[in-house]
Amino acid sequence: MKVIVVGPRGKMGKLITQIAASREDMQLVAGVAPEGRDYIGMDLGQAALVGYDLGVPVVDNLESVIDGCDVIIDFSTKEMAMVVLELARKYKKALVCGTTGFSEEEMERFRAAASEIPMLYAANTSKLVNVMNKLLEIVAEKIGEEADIEILEMHDQWKKDAPSGTSKEMGEIMAHAMGKEISDLAVYGRHGECPREKGTIGYHSLRAGNIPSSHSVYFGFMGERLEITHHSYNWECFARGACDCAAYLADKAPGFYTIQDVLNL
């Protein structure tokens, strides 16, 4: 499978390139970086600290290399992800997007593209986070309406979006398990009525140091609480998941695929 990585110098892009380079079922064909960077033209293996040359370049124009790939893996910015999406559609290439921070209208553009290309969007590509999502679905369905539900996420100081894509997805999963829409349940920060209506979902975001990612969901009752938590120690679990998603698309027809399809959850 021939792979292009967008943002190969980023925290995720670097690891994705390193993992793809180590896989026998993947061949890297280029990395795509923003215009003007001093690593444009460098060998992708050097730019992404793979440790050896890959014999393919980092370029600043996806369109100049897109013909040579089967799949594009994008973990960049929400602006660049939209450019990548339109080019993937134009050239009929499979796309894995793990970038976060999109509006509902932008998410709809990913879903619409699925009629033309194999499209996999995943706000979190860790296996254990997606197992956690299954647990949240069960708990919210059983006791969500009676609980004070709080989502607390922590990330590094550089993360641009808040709440995280994962916590937004967790909120949606719990709302649907309660037969509701998240837009009717979401409360951002500790504002508004006190105590809050049961079953509403509070979002809290912390940004500190180099924390890779932590998500906790608290279900508060009187006299007891249930906490479900995932911690990642680095970004490797997400990068491995991203490569698994790309491999999953190898023989797929156009359609909207999810990480649950990949993990068979």
Ligand SMILES: NC(=O)C1=CN([C@@H]2O[C@H](COP(=O)(O)OP(=O)(O)OC[C@H]3O[C@@H](n4cnc5c(N)ncnc54)[C@H](OP(=O)(O)O)[C@@H]3O)[C@@H](O)[C@H]2O)C=CC1
């Ligand atoms: N789905 C998941 O499981 C995960 C998702 N993410 C999401 O992935 C995204 C990236 O995260 P992270 O790696 O931490 O961020 P970084 O800021 O470390 O990396 C982003 C990369 O995108 C590159 N970039 C920016 N603009 C362009 C452009 N126009 N063309 C090409 N490349 C561009 C940057 O280039 P340069 O370095 O030159 O500035 C940078 O290398 C975020 O939205 C994050 O939330 C993160 C982890 C896991």
Ligand SMILES: O=C(O)C1=N[C@H](C(=O)O)C[C@H](O)C1
């Ligand atoms: O930016 C990150 O680091 C992460 N972003 C994703 C998100 O917004 O949920 C996934 C994971 O939490 C790491």
